[in-house]
Amino acid sequence: MTLVFRRRTGHKYSYLLTYYRSIQRIEFFINPRHKDVVLTRLRLGKCCINAYLHQIGKHPNGLCNSCNKPETITHFLLECPHNETCSAVLAGCNSLGLSPTIDIVLSDSRQYNIITSTLSRKI
Numbered sequence: 001m002t003l004v005f006r007r008r009t010g011h012k013y014s015y016l017l018t019y020y021r022s023i024q025r026i027e028f029f030i031n032p033r034h035k036d037v038v039l040t041r042l043r044l045g046k047c048c049i050n051a052y053l054h055q056i057g058k059h060p061n062g063l064c065n066s067c068n069k070p071e072t073i074t075h076f077l078l079e080c081p082h083n084e085t086c087s088a089v090l091a092g093c094n095s096l097g098l099s100p101t102i103d104i105v106l107s108d109s110r111q112y113n114i115i116t117s118t119l120s121r122k123i
């Protein structure tokens with residue numbers, strides 16, 4: 001968010017500037033931009049997952065490097081036994097009482113930190 005304030009005398013604009021700066025800080029601590037970017041990419045399916053990379057000609061076969069199955073978003077987050085993020089997401093589902101489906105995982109705000117903190121590669 002970019003705000004432009006005209007220089008004027010008086011308290012109105014300085015008060016607004018302080019107010020908006022405090023909101024920006026709060027938004028940053030609650031939801032940093034890189035987490036939003038990662039989650040949006042996962043939701044759209046347009047990310048550095050091998051199945052998508054294969055679709056755009058950037059990966060030879062689209063398979064998971066560990067278990068040789070198609071590496072889709074679902075495989076990456078919920079099915080791959082060799083992926084640290086997958087293990088953490090499934091453990092999070094168990095502890096939070098969530099069904100381990102891709103729609104629920106990508107829509108539950110409590111899973112955001114689990115996903116973004118355990119990623120071991122660029123998404």
Ligand SMILES: [Zn+2]
Binds near residue numbers: 066
């Ligand atoms: Zn795998």
